[in-house]
Amino acid sequence: MWRCCRRVARTFSPSLVSTGRFSPLGARRSLEFDLRIISSTTRPLQAIAVERMFRTDLFYLLTVVEILLPPLRQRTADIMELTRFFSDRLSQRMGTGVPAFSPAARRRFLSHDWPGNVMELRNTVERALIHGDFETALGTAATRIEIEDLAAVERRHVLAVLDACDGNRAEAARRLGVARKTIDRKCRSWGL
Template identity: 35%
Template structure:
Protein backbone atom coordinates (compact mmCIF):
# COMPACT_ATOMS: atom_id res chain seq x y z
CA UNK A 1 0.00 0.00 0.00
CA UNK A 2 3.01 2.29 0.48
CA UNK A 3 4.07 1.83 -3.15
CA UNK A 4 4.77 5.25 -4.71
CA UNK A 5 3.98 6.77 -1.33
CA UNK A 6 5.61 7.53 2.02
CA UNK A 7 6.12 5.23 4.99
CA UNK A 8 6.95 6.53 8.47
CA UNK A 9 9.06 4.33 10.75
CA UNK A 10 8.94 5.52 14.36
CA UNK A 11 11.59 4.61 16.96
CA UNK A 12 13.74 2.97 14.31
CA UNK A 13 16.61 2.82 16.80
CA UNK A 14 14.72 -0.01 18.54
CA UNK A 15 14.48 -2.13 15.38
CA UNK A 16 15.98 -5.62 15.74
CA UNK A 17 19.04 -6.46 13.64
CA UNK A 18 17.25 -9.03 11.41
CA UNK A 19 14.61 -6.44 10.52
CA UNK A 20 17.31 -3.86 9.86
CA UNK A 21 18.81 -6.20 7.26
CA UNK A 22 15.45 -6.63 5.54
CA UNK A 23 14.79 -2.91 5.52
CA UNK A 24 18.23 -2.26 4.06
CA UNK A 25 17.48 -4.63 1.20
CA UNK A 26 14.21 -2.85 0.46
CA UNK A 27 16.00 0.50 0.36
CA UNK A 28 18.87 -0.80 -1.78
CA UNK A 29 17.02 -3.02 -4.23
CA UNK A 30 13.49 -1.58 -4.09
CA UNK A 31 11.95 -5.01 -3.66
CA UNK A 32 10.66 -7.38 -0.98
CA UNK A 33 8.77 -10.65 -0.50
CA UNK A 34 5.51 -11.02 1.37
CA UNK A 35 5.51 -13.15 4.52
CA UNK A 36 5.39 -16.76 3.36
CA UNK A 37 5.83 -15.72 -0.28
CA UNK A 38 8.65 -16.41 -2.72
CA UNK A 39 7.94 -13.83 -5.42
CA UNK A 40 9.85 -10.55 -5.24
CA UNK A 41 7.66 -7.45 -5.42
CA UNK A 42 9.04 -4.18 -6.78
CA UNK A 43 8.23 -1.03 -4.86
CA UNK A 44 9.00 2.66 -4.91
CA UNK A 45 8.57 4.55 -1.69
CA UNK A 46 9.93 7.34 0.44
CA UNK A 47 10.99 6.46 3.98
CA UNK A 48 10.84 8.87 6.90
CA UNK A 49 12.36 7.47 10.07
CA UNK A 50 12.42 8.86 13.61
CA UNK A 51 14.42 7.90 16.66
CA UNK A 52 14.75 9.19 20.20
CA UNK A 53 18.19 7.59 20.39
CA UNK A 54 21.40 9.02 18.87
CA UNK A 55 21.86 6.59 15.98
CA UNK A 56 25.54 7.44 15.59
CA UNK A 57 26.08 6.11 19.11
CA UNK A 58 23.94 3.05 18.38
CA UNK A 59 26.12 2.35 15.32
CA UNK A 60 29.34 2.78 17.32
CA UNK A 61 28.08 0.34 19.96
CA UNK A 62 26.97 -2.23 17.40
CA UNK A 63 23.23 -1.96 17.91
CA UNK A 64 22.42 -0.36 14.56
CA UNK A 65 23.74 -1.20 11.11
CA UNK A 66 26.13 1.41 9.77
CA UNK A 67 25.09 0.83 6.15
CA UNK A 68 21.41 1.27 7.05
CA UNK A 69 22.24 4.42 8.99
CA UNK A 70 23.87 6.03 5.95
CA UNK A 71 20.98 4.92 3.74
CA UNK A 72 18.57 6.76 6.02
CA UNK A 73 20.78 9.74 6.84
CA UNK A 74 20.05 11.62 3.61
CA UNK A 75 18.29 14.66 5.06
CA UNK A 76 18.46 14.60 8.87
CA UNK A 77 16.25 16.95 10.89
CA UNK A 78 17.17 17.37 14.54
CA UNK A 79 14.18 18.19 16.76
CA UNK A 80 15.23 19.23 20.28
CA UNK A 81 13.38 17.67 23.22
CA UNK A 82 10.29 19.52 24.39
CA UNK A 83 12.03 20.78 27.54
CA UNK A 84 14.44 22.72 25.28
CA UNK A 85 11.67 24.41 23.28
CA UNK A 86 9.25 25.49 25.96
CA UNK A 87 7.67 28.04 23.63
CA UNK A 88 5.95 25.05 21.96
CA UNK A 89 4.40 23.66 25.15
CA UNK A 90 1.30 25.85 25.36
CA UNK A 91 0.45 25.83 21.61
CA UNK A 92 0.70 22.03 21.69
CA UNK A 93 -1.35 21.88 24.90
CA UNK A 94 -4.13 23.95 23.35
CA UNK A 95 -3.97 21.84 20.19
CA UNK A 96 -4.36 18.57 22.12
CA UNK A 97 -7.07 20.12 24.30
CA UNK A 98 -9.06 20.96 21.17
CA UNK A 99 -8.54 17.52 19.62
CA UNK A 100 -9.53 15.48 22.68
CA UNK A 101 -12.48 17.73 23.53
CA UNK A 102 -13.91 17.07 20.06
CA UNK A 103 -13.20 13.35 20.28
CA UNK A 104 -15.03 13.14 23.63
CA UNK A 105 -17.86 15.46 22.58
CA UNK A 106 -16.99 17.89 25.35
CA UNK A 107 -16.93 21.66 25.39
CA UNK A 108 -13.32 22.75 24.99
CA UNK A 109 -12.06 24.05 28.36
CA UNK A 110 -9.66 26.91 28.85
CA UNK A 111 -6.33 26.35 30.59
CA UNK A 112 -5.88 28.04 33.95
CA UNK A 113 -2.77 30.04 34.78
CA UNK A 114 -1.84 27.52 37.48
CA UNK A 115 -1.93 24.68 34.96
CA UNK A 116 0.05 26.73 32.46
CA UNK A 117 2.81 27.21 35.05
CA UNK A 118 2.86 23.48 35.79
CA UNK A 119 3.05 22.56 32.11
CA UNK A 120 5.80 25.09 31.39
CA UNK A 121 7.92 23.93 34.34
CA UNK A 122 7.56 20.17 33.90
CA UNK A 123 10.62 18.33 32.53
CA UNK A 124 8.69 16.35 29.86
CA UNK A 125 11.11 13.45 29.69
CA UNK A 126 8.55 11.69 27.47
CA UNK A 127 8.48 14.70 25.11
CA UNK A 128 5.35 15.48 23.06
CA UNK A 129 3.92 11.99 23.60
CA UNK A 130 3.92 12.53 27.37
CA UNK A 131 2.27 15.94 26.99
CA UNK A 132 -0.39 14.43 24.72
CA UNK A 133 -1.20 11.70 27.26
CA UNK A 134 -1.33 14.21 30.13
CA UNK A 135 -3.77 16.45 28.26
CA UNK A 136 -5.94 13.50 27.23
CA UNK A 137 -6.24 12.36 30.84
CA UNK A 138 -7.09 15.89 31.97
CA UNK A 139 -9.89 16.18 29.39
CA UNK A 140 -11.32 12.85 30.57
CA UNK A 141 -11.43 14.13 34.16
CA UNK A 142 -12.58 17.67 33.40
CA UNK A 143 -16.29 18.48 33.45
CA UNK A 144 -15.76 22.19 34.06
CA UNK A 145 -15.00 25.13 31.79
CA UNK A 146 -11.36 25.36 32.89
CA UNK A 147 -8.54 22.85 33.27
CA UNK A 148 -7.23 23.03 36.83
CA UNK A 149 -4.25 21.36 38.58
CA UNK A 150 -6.62 18.75 40.06
CA UNK A 151 -7.15 17.36 36.56
CA UNK A 152 -3.47 16.52 36.17
CA UNK A 153 -1.34 13.72 37.57
CA UNK A 154 2.03 15.36 37.00
CA UNK A 155 4.54 14.79 39.80
CA UNK A 156 3.71 17.02 42.76
CA UNK A 157 7.28 18.31 42.64
CA UNK A 158 6.37 20.24 39.48
CA UNK A 159 4.06 22.47 41.49
CA UNK A 160 6.49 22.68 44.39
CA UNK A 161 9.27 23.76 42.03
CA UNK A 162 7.11 26.58 40.68
CA UNK A 163 6.57 27.91 44.20
CA UNK A 164 10.17 27.48 45.30
CA UNK A 165 11.63 29.13 42.21
CA UNK A 166 9.08 31.91 41.91
CA UNK A 167 9.54 35.54 43.01
CA UNK A 168 8.11 36.34 46.44
CA UNK A 169 4.99 38.08 45.12
CA UNK A 170 4.14 35.02 42.99
CA UNK A 171 4.55 32.72 46.00
CA UNK A 172 2.14 34.91 47.95
CA UNK A 173 -0.30 35.03 45.04
CA UNK A 174 -0.23 31.24 44.68
CA UNK A 175 -0.86 30.76 48.40
CA UNK A 176 -3.76 33.23 48.37
CA UNK A 177 -5.41 31.58 45.36
CA UNK A 178 -5.08 28.13 46.91
CA UNK A 179 -6.54 29.30 50.23
CA UNK A 180 -9.34 31.21 48.50
CA UNK A 181 -10.37 28.21 46.43
CA UNK A 182 -10.37 25.93 49.47
CA UNK A 183 -12.47 28.42 51.47
CA UNK A 184 -15.06 28.71 48.69
CA UNK A 185 -15.28 24.92 48.34
CA UNK A 186 -15.79 24.55 52.09
CA UNK A 187 -18.51 27.22 52.11
CA UNK A 188 -20.36 25.49 49.28
CA UNK A 189 -20.15 22.17 51.10
CA UNK A 190 -21.39 23.81 54.29
CA UNK A 191 -24.43 25.24 52.46
CA UNK A 192 -24.99 22.10 50.35
CA UNK A 193 -24.31 24.06 47.17
CA UNK A 194 -26.48 27.08 48.02
CA UNK A 195 -24.48 29.87 46.38
CA UNK A 196 -26.51 32.73 47.86
CA UNK A 197 -25.94 31.43 51.39
CA UNK A 198 -22.27 30.72 50.64
CA UNK A 199 -21.82 34.31 49.44
CA UNK A 200 -23.26 35.57 52.73
CA UNK A 201 -20.89 33.37 54.74
CA UNK A 202 -17.92 34.55 52.67
CA UNK A 203 -19.11 38.18 52.88
CA UNK A 204 -18.91 38.74 49.12
CA UNK A 205 -21.55 39.55 46.54
CA UNK A 206 -23.33 36.75 44.71
CA UNK A 207 -21.78 37.92 41.41
CA UNK A 208 -18.27 37.89 42.91
CA UNK A 209 -18.78 34.35 44.15
CA UNK A 210 -19.96 33.18 40.72
CA UNK A 211 -16.90 34.77 39.11
CA UNK A 212 -14.60 33.06 41.62
CA UNK A 213 -16.30 29.70 41.09
CA UNK A 214 -15.76 30.07 37.34
CA UNK A 215 -12.17 31.27 37.79
CA UNK A 216 -11.19 28.28 39.93
CA UNK A 217 -13.24 25.75 37.99
CA UNK A 218 -15.21 24.72 41.07
CA UNK A 219 -18.08 22.39 40.25
Protein backbone atom coordinates in the same frame (compact mmCIF):
# COMPACT_ATOMS: atom_id res chain seq x y z
CA MET B 1 11.88 0.78 19.40
CA TRP B 2 15.60 0.10 19.89
CA ARG B 3 15.14 -3.69 20.14
CA CYS B 4 12.88 -3.66 17.09
CA CYS B 5 15.41 -1.53 15.21
CA ARG B 6 18.22 -3.96 16.06
CA ARG B 7 16.10 -6.91 14.90
CA VAL B 8 15.34 -5.19 11.58
CA ALA B 9 18.99 -4.20 11.19
CA ARG B 10 20.05 -7.85 11.41
CA THR B 11 17.58 -9.15 8.79
CA PHE B 12 17.18 -6.12 6.53
CA SER B 13 18.72 -6.10 3.07
CA PRO B 14 19.68 -2.58 1.92
CA SER B 15 19.32 -3.72 -1.69
CA LEU B 16 15.54 -3.82 -1.14
CA VAL B 17 15.43 -0.05 -0.72
CA SER B 18 18.15 0.86 -3.19
CA THR B 19 16.73 -1.26 -6.06
CA GLY B 20 13.03 -0.99 -5.21
CA ARG B 21 12.55 -4.66 -6.09
CA PHE B 22 12.12 -7.89 -4.14
CA SER B 23 11.50 -11.55 -4.91
CA PRO B 24 8.76 -13.27 -2.90
CA LEU B 25 9.66 -16.70 -1.61
CA GLY B 26 9.18 -19.22 -4.42
CA ALA B 27 8.56 -16.59 -7.12
CA ARG B 28 10.33 -16.70 -10.46
CA ARG B 29 10.53 -12.96 -10.95
CA SER B 30 11.00 -9.95 -8.76
CA LEU B 31 8.31 -7.40 -8.00
CA GLU B 32 8.66 -3.64 -7.89
CA PHE B 33 7.58 -1.65 -4.84
CA ASP B 34 7.70 1.90 -3.50
CA LEU B 35 8.99 2.19 0.05
CA ARG B 36 9.68 5.10 2.36
CA ILE B 37 11.28 4.47 5.72
CA ILE B 38 10.72 6.88 8.58
CA SER B 39 12.56 5.96 11.75
CA SER B 40 13.38 7.60 15.04
CA THR B 41 15.79 7.06 17.86
CA THR B 42 16.70 8.70 21.13
CA ARG B 43 20.33 7.69 20.74
CA PRO B 44 22.80 9.18 18.22
CA LEU B 45 22.64 6.63 15.42
CA GLN B 46 25.96 7.61 13.87
CA ALA B 47 27.82 6.94 17.13
CA ILE B 48 26.10 3.57 17.43
CA ALA B 49 27.07 2.72 13.84
CA VAL B 50 30.70 3.67 14.53
CA GLU B 51 30.68 1.37 17.59
CA ARG B 52 29.42 -1.40 15.27
CA MET B 53 26.19 -1.80 17.24
CA PHE B 54 24.22 -0.78 14.12
CA ARG B 55 24.93 -1.67 10.50
CA THR B 56 26.77 1.20 8.80
CA ASP B 57 25.26 0.46 5.37
CA LEU B 58 21.79 0.67 6.89
CA PHE B 59 22.74 3.88 8.71
CA TYR B 60 23.81 5.55 5.45
CA LEU B 61 20.67 4.26 3.73
CA LEU B 62 18.42 5.73 6.44
CA THR B 63 20.08 9.13 6.80
CA VAL B 64 18.78 10.83 3.67
CA VAL B 65 17.06 13.54 5.70
CA GLU B 66 17.79 13.91 9.40
CA ILE B 67 15.50 15.97 11.60
CA LEU B 68 16.74 16.74 15.09
CA LEU B 69 13.85 17.42 17.43
CA PRO B 70 14.83 18.50 20.94
CA PRO B 71 12.74 17.34 23.90
CA LEU B 72 9.68 19.36 24.88
CA ARG B 73 11.38 20.78 27.98
CA GLN B 74 13.78 22.62 25.64
CA ARG B 75 10.91 23.94 23.49
CA THR B 76 8.78 25.73 26.07
CA ALA B 77 7.26 27.96 23.37
CA ASP B 78 5.60 24.86 21.86
CA ILE B 79 3.90 23.75 25.09
CA MET B 80 0.97 26.15 24.95
CA GLU B 81 0.45 25.72 21.21
CA LEU B 82 0.42 21.93 21.53
CA THR B 83 -1.89 22.20 24.53
CA ARG B 84 -4.39 24.20 22.45
CA PHE B 85 -4.06 21.77 19.54
CA PHE B 86 -4.68 18.70 21.73
CA SER B 87 -7.49 20.46 23.62
CA ASP B 88 -9.34 21.28 20.41
CA ARG B 89 -8.86 17.88 18.81
CA LEU B 90 -9.58 15.79 21.92
CA SER B 91 -12.59 17.85 23.02
CA GLN B 92 -14.19 17.29 19.60
CA ARG B 93 -13.50 13.57 19.75
CA MET B 94 -14.71 13.24 23.35
CA GLY B 95 -17.65 15.60 22.92
CA THR B 96 -16.65 17.77 25.87
CA GLY B 97 -15.93 21.45 26.29
CA VAL B 98 -12.48 22.85 26.93
CA PRO B 99 -12.14 24.04 30.55
CA ALA B 100 -10.68 27.46 31.32
CA PHE B 101 -6.90 27.64 31.32
CA SER B 102 -5.93 29.71 34.36
CA PRO B 103 -2.61 31.55 34.79
CA ALA B 104 -1.71 29.06 37.53
CA ALA B 105 -2.29 26.15 35.13
CA ARG B 106 -0.17 27.93 32.52
CA ARG B 107 2.69 28.31 35.02
CA ARG B 108 2.43 24.63 35.94
CA PHE B 109 2.46 23.51 32.32
CA LEU B 110 5.44 25.73 31.44
CA SER B 111 7.46 24.74 34.52
CA HIS B 112 6.93 20.98 34.16
CA ASP B 113 9.90 19.01 32.69
CA TRP B 114 7.73 16.75 30.48
CA PRO B 115 9.91 13.63 30.69
CA GLY B 116 7.35 11.82 28.50
CA ASN B 117 7.56 14.61 25.91
CA VAL B 118 4.58 15.24 23.62
CA MET B 119 2.77 12.01 24.56
CA GLU B 120 2.81 13.02 28.23
CA LEU B 121 1.45 16.45 27.30
CA ARG B 122 -1.31 14.90 25.18
CA ASN B 123 -2.33 12.53 27.97
CA THR B 124 -2.27 15.38 30.51
CA VAL B 125 -4.58 17.43 28.29
CA GLU B 126 -6.91 14.44 27.93
CA ARG B 127 -6.90 14.02 31.72
CA ALA B 128 -7.73 17.74 32.09
CA LEU B 129 -10.66 17.38 29.70
CA ILE B 130 -11.98 14.34 31.56
CA HIS B 131 -11.73 16.07 34.95
CA GLY B 132 -12.70 19.49 33.61
CA ASP B 133 -9.68 21.23 35.16
CA PHE B 134 -6.24 22.03 33.74
CA GLU B 135 -4.81 23.14 37.07
CA THR B 136 -4.93 19.70 38.70
CA ALA B 137 -4.19 17.71 35.53
CA LEU B 138 -0.49 17.43 36.37
CA GLY B 139 -1.20 16.34 39.94
CA THR B 140 1.71 16.49 42.35
CA ALA B 141 4.29 16.44 39.56
CA ALA B 142 3.72 20.15 38.97
CA THR B 143 4.66 21.24 42.49
CA ARG B 144 8.25 21.66 41.32
CA ILE B 145 7.64 25.37 40.77
CA GLU B 146 7.32 26.03 44.51
CA ILE B 147 10.81 24.65 45.27
CA GLU B 148 12.61 25.93 42.19
CA ASP B 149 15.45 28.37 42.85
CA LEU B 150 15.70 31.82 41.29
CA ALA B 151 18.54 30.86 38.92
CA ALA B 152 16.43 28.07 37.38
CA VAL B 153 13.46 30.42 36.94
CA GLU B 154 15.72 33.03 35.34
CA ARG B 155 17.27 30.49 32.98
CA ARG B 156 13.90 29.08 31.94
CA HIS B 157 12.52 32.56 31.28
CA VAL B 158 15.56 33.77 29.32
CA LEU B 159 15.57 30.59 27.20
CA ALA B 160 11.83 30.96 26.54
CA VAL B 161 12.34 34.55 25.38
CA LEU B 162 15.30 33.48 23.21
CA ASP B 163 13.15 30.73 21.73
CA ALA B 164 10.36 33.22 21.02
CA CYS B 165 12.92 35.47 19.26
CA ASP B 166 14.24 32.54 17.17
CA GLY B 167 17.62 32.75 18.93
CA ASN B 168 18.14 36.44 18.19
CA ARG B 169 20.03 37.54 21.32
CA ALA B 170 19.78 41.27 20.58
CA GLU B 171 15.98 41.07 20.30
CA ALA B 172 15.76 38.89 23.44
CA ALA B 173 17.86 41.43 25.36
CA ARG B 174 15.58 44.23 24.18
CA ARG B 175 12.45 42.35 25.27
CA LEU B 176 13.97 41.50 28.64
CA GLY B 177 15.26 45.03 29.17
CA VAL B 178 18.88 44.00 29.67
CA ALA B 179 22.12 44.50 27.76
CA ARG B 180 23.05 42.10 24.97
CA LYS B 181 26.27 41.33 26.85
CA THR B 182 24.19 40.08 29.78
CA ILE B 183 22.41 37.57 27.53
CA ASP B 184 25.74 36.50 25.99
CA ARG B 185 27.31 36.05 29.43
CA LYS B 186 24.36 34.00 30.73
CA CYS B 187 24.27 31.80 27.62
CA ARG B 188 28.01 31.21 27.92
CA SER B 189 27.64 30.21 31.59
CA TRP B 190 24.83 27.77 30.61
CA GLY B 191 27.02 26.27 27.89
CA LEU B 192 24.99 27.63 24.98
